[in-house]
Amino acid sequence: MTELEALVRQSEVKQASANAGAATLTPEFDDDDVPLYAPRRQIYPQSTHGTFRRIKWIVLAVTLAIYYLLPFVRWDRGPNAPSQAVLVDFSNSRFYFFFIELWPQEVYYLTGLLILAAIGLFLMNALAGRVWCGYLCPQTVWTDLFFAIERFVEGDRREHMRRDSQRWTAQTYVRKGVKHFIWLMVAWWTGGAWVLYFADAPTLVKDLATGQAPFAAYLWIGILTATTYTLAGHMREQVCLYMCPWPRIQAALTDEYALNVTYRYDRGEPRASVKKAEALHAQGKPAGDCIDCLQCVHVCPTGIDIRDGSQLGCIQCGLCIDACDNVMVKVGRPTGLIAYDTDLNIQARREGRQPVFKLMRWRTALYAAIIAIAGGIMIFTLATRDSEGISVIHDRNPMFVRLSDGALRNAYTIRIVNKQLKSRDFIVGVDGLPASLVDYVGLAPRADGRQLVTVGPDQTKEVRVLVTDYSEVPPALSTPVLFNLIDINSGAVAQMRDHFFGPEEAK
Amino acid sequence: MSQILHEQEHQEHKEIDAVTGTSTTGHDWDGIRELNTPLPRWWLWTFYACIVWAVGYWIVYPAWPLLTNSTQGVLGYHTRSAVVTDLAELHAQRGPMMDKLSSASTAEIAGNPQLLDFARAQGRVAFADNCAPCHGAGGGGAKGYANLNDDDWLWGGKLADIEQTIRFGARSTSDKGRQGNMPPFAGALKPNEISAVADFARSLSGLPAEKGVDLALGKKVFADNCAVCHGPEGKGNRELGSANLTDKIWLYASDKATIEQGIKNGRGGVMPAWQVRLSEPTIKALTVYVYGFGGGEK
Numbered sequence: 001m002t003e004l005e006a007l008v009r010q011s012e013v014k015q016a017s018a019n020a021g022a023a024t025l026t027p028e029f030d031d032d033d034v035p036l037y038a039p040r041r042q043i044y045p046q047s048t049h050g051t052f053r054r055i056k057w058i059v060l061a062v063t064l065a066i067y068y069l070l071p072f073v074r075w076d077r078g079p080n081a082p083s084q085a086v087l088v089d090f091s092n093s094r095f096y097f098f099f100i101e102l103w104p105q106e107v108y109y110l111t112g113l114l115i116l117a118a119i120g121l122f123l124m125n126a127l128a129g130r131v132w133c134g135y136l137c138p139q140t141v142w143t144d145l146f147f148a149i150e151r152f153v154e155g156d157r158r159e160h161m162r163r164d165s166q167r168w169t170a171q172t173y174v175r176k177g178v179k180h181f182i183w184l185m186v187a188w189w190t191g192g193a194w195v196l197y198f199a200d201a202p203t204l205v206k207d208l209a210t211g212q213a214p215f216a217a218y219l220w221i222g223i224l225t226a227t228t229y230t231l232a233g234h235m236r237e238q239v240c241l242y243m244c245p246w247p248r249i250q251a252a253l254t255d256e257y258a259l260n261v262t263y264r265y266d267r268g269e270p271r272a273s274v275k276k277a278e279a280l281h282a283q284g285k286p287a288g289d290c291i292d293c294l295q296c297v298h299v300c301p302t303g304i305d306i307r308d309g310s311q312l313g314c315i316q317c318g319l320c321i322d323a324c325d326n327v328m329v330k331v332g333r334p335t336g337l338i339a340y341d342t343d344l345n346i347q348a349r350r351e352g353r354q355p356v357f358k359l360m361r362w363r364t365a366l367y368a369a370i371i372a373i374a375g376g377i378m379i380f381t382l383a384t385r386d387s388e389g390i391s392v393i394h395d396r397n398p399m400f401v402r403l404s405d406g407a408l409r410n411a412y413t414i415r416i417v418n419k420q421l422k423s424r425d426f427i428v429g430v431d432g433l434p435a436s437l438v439d440y441v442g443l444a445p446r447a448d449g450r451q452l453v454t455v456g457p458d459q460t461k462e463v464r465v466l467v468t469d470y471s472e473v474p475p476a477l478s479t480p481v482l483f484n485l486i487d488i489n490s491g492a493v494a495q496m497r498d499h500f501f502g503p504e505e506a507k
Numbered sequence: 508m509s510q511i512l513h514e515q516e517h518q519e520h521k522e523i524d525a526v527t528g529t530s531t532t533g534h535d536w537d538g539i540r541e542l543n544t545p546l547p548r549w550w551l552w553t554f555y556a557c558i559v560w561a562v563g564y565w566i567v568y569p570a571w572p573l574l575t576n577s578t579q580g581v582l583g584y585h586t587r588s589a590v591v592t593d594l595a596e597l598h599a600q601r602g603p604m605m606d607k608l609s610s611a612s613t614a615e616i617a618g619n620p621q622l623l624d625f626a627r628a629q630g631r632v633a634f635a636d637n638c639a640p641c642h643g644a645g646g647g648g649a650k651g652y653a654n655l656n657d658d659d660w661l662w663g664g665k666l667a668d669i670e671q672t673i674r675f676g677a678r679s680t681s682d683k684g685r686q687g688n689m690p691p692f693a694g695a696l697k698p699n700e701i702s703a704v705a706d707f708a709r710s711l712s713g714l715p716a717e718k719g720v721d722l723a724l725g726k727k728v729f730a731d732n733c734a735v736c737h738g739p740e741g742k743g744n745r746e747l748g749s750a751n752l753t754d755k756i757w758l759y760a761s762d763k764a765t766i767e768q769g770i771k772n773g774r775g776g777v778m779p780a781w782q783v784r785l786s787e788p789t790i791k792a793l794t795v796y797v798y799g800f801g802g803g804e805k
Contacts, residue, residue, distance in 0.1 A: 039527065039528075395645050395656075396644075396645060397643045397644045397645035397646075397647040398643070398645060398647030398648075398654065398656055401647075401654060401656040401657045401801065402657065402755055402756060403657055403658045403659075403755070403756075404657070404658050404659045404751070404754030404755060404756050405754070405755065406755040409656070409657075409801070411656060411800070411801070439802050441799045441802050442617065442620070442623055442799065462624075464799055466801065466802055
């Protein structure tokens with residue numbers, strides 16, 4: 001229980017007891033019968049320093065630097081494509097990622113990425129618990145940044161709590177105003193960086209500054225400013241506790257060998273202050289290493305007590321490890337009272353056995369294998385994918401048409417795809433009918449029934465194709481035909497199957 | 508017990524729920540009491556902000572209905588003018604290509620790949636809006652409505668012919684429309700003559716005649732009555748829009764009953780004149796689009 005909460009509780013008790021009649025009706029809750037409603041407790045996390053705090057600062061700096069600066073990284077693709085390394089180009093339906101360019105029909109690579117992300121999450125969890133939650137999740141990173149700003153403006157835990165419990169003065173309003181202003185600036189910058197991924201970043205920055213940018217850009221900056229400010233400034237741990245599905249799934253995916261931020265109660269219990277521990281030792285009674293200083297609780301960004309064991313509210317950021325280690329150093333005891341460990345090892349130490357750290361297990365091996373396979377397939381398909389393609393749409397109305405001399409004709413609309421950043425010449429042909437005549441509407445006819453089609457760089461070209469059957473034997477209800485596409489220069493081939501339809505009765 | 512509770516409620520109207528620390532409404536519904544939780548502050552302020560917003564909206568935008576009009580709002584905004592602005596923007600965007608489409612002849616459009624792509628895209632939409640109800644979504648036609656995908660053209664299938672037909676229609680209200688009628692012969696011909704000439708017409712494209720029908724009579728009736736428009740060999744005449752009876756394509760149907768019906772009652776399908784309804788570039792776009800269905804005539 002935090003100090004402020006204790007104060008609030010005290011006043012409640014006073015109020016309740018003042019109302020004597022009602023107080024007699026107060027139901028008593030035991031542990032199994034807790035109320036369904038939990039009012040929010042304001043959390044004032046204390047700053048700390050140490051290994052995990054340092055890791056968190058580094059991760060924060062790196063991830064935010066990537067997020068804010070990546071749109072400005074240039075990547076030369078030649079004259080026919082944008083020179084932004086990472087760009088989601090909605091107006092031209094293209095996604096650029098360094099040397100990769102994706103067309104809308106290739107979004108299934110996104111599925112692969114989602115598989116990798118999910119299994120990556122599982123693997124992290126099997127190795128060291130909620131690594132994602134503690135260090136990498138955007139909610140954690142931005143909340144951490146907002147906490148740092150809050151401590152900078154409002155003071156660390158004690159100072160902030162004291163000020164909040166006092167009467168608000170003009171100074172309080174100024175301080176709160178400054179804090180919210182800086183928060184909003186960070187949130188605004190976050191939204192601003194977001195839109196830069198969807199247009200040429202330097203141009204858009206200039207347009208935004210001069211009021212020339214499209215309305216959608218301002219709208220999205222506004223939306224993301226609001227979400228960042230609300231989620232990181234106000235909702236914070238509530239997102240992890242009530243909104244996020246991962247803590248619920250995570251609990252089902254963990255096992256006894258997964259490292260988790262653990263209070264080593266074998267060493268810590270029973271808790272006693274330094275002086276009390278000395279007295280207990282003098283009496284020959286046991287006393288643990290935990291001096292019950294509550295530092296682990298005070299630094300916790302979600303306000304939990306790690307000594308209650310593994311729990312949903314713990315995002316496993318390791319800050320309690322840092323806080324506890326600092327205290328242990330001060331009181332001259334070995335560090336690691338809270339550490340990445342397992343319940344199995346606690347049991348083992350209690351029984352005098354050696355602790356076991358087993359990173360290589362069936363579970364981790366399987367996750368790693370899935371990642372390797374999915375990643376391998378993605379790399380292989382990306383590396384070997386075709387840079388040309390043909391798609392065919394058969395006319396639906398009419399399915400076929402009878403010409404004046406009785407011949408049957410089918411019409412198709414074909415689309416030739418050129419994914420290369422240069423103009424290419426293709427030869428198109430239709431095979432499968434013994435005696436047919438192929439016309440390409442709007443293009444000069446060629447004697448061999450094939451057609452030269454030029455497709456511009458990174459473009460598609462639509463051509464209407466009329467196939468007329470002149471064979472002696474009437475074509476069947478449906479005859480398979482094959483559309484062939486050959487790049488004149490490289491010889492690359494693409495094919496698409498379709499059908500030539502006829503009437504039910506013979507002609 | 509409940510008596511005590513009620514008295515207390517009447518005295519104070521305030522009772523603190525021990526679990527939440529919030530006061531109740533003070534009323535007891537058969538032992539069930541309700542928390543009097545205050546509205547969340549953010550919700551309340553959002554509500555007030557909405558009220559302020561609404562007042563601002565009345566001032567800025569058209570809002571209050573009056574007897575014959577409504578308040579106009581200081582911005583002068585009007586959905587109709589917004590549409591006009593949007594359309595003007597669209598026209599400005601398409602302007603250069605539309606101008607080219609207006610000034611170029613259909614033959615020039617067909618010869619310019621870039622312009623042709625643009626025209627066909629415009630034509631596809633215009634066709635769906637204006638032509639598809641009769642000719643079908645893909646120009647496949649229906650009984651009495653020409654299939655635009657085949658190679659049989661009553662009024663000619665060259666670009667200029669198609670353009671002319673779209674502009675002025677057939678048997679339309681326009682003076683320049685295509686003219687020509689299939690008159691009814693029910694009064695002029697006897698039933699056996701109609702039957703004979705129907706079979707003769709079928710035989711022109713190689714279809715079998717009904718048993719017992721005198722094809723020689725049919726031939727004579729044809730020469731006397733039909734050859735004027737359909738030609739002595741039945742090959743039709745585009746000046747009059749008379750069908751070529753020797754090909755395999757039938758606008759209505761090739762069965763004898765349908766042919767007899769046509770001979771008895773006449774035929775005169777109408778295609779409206781689109782010159783008065785559609786813009787110049789749209790008519791040209793439609794021309795090249797329809798031409799592209801089956802490749803038209805060279």
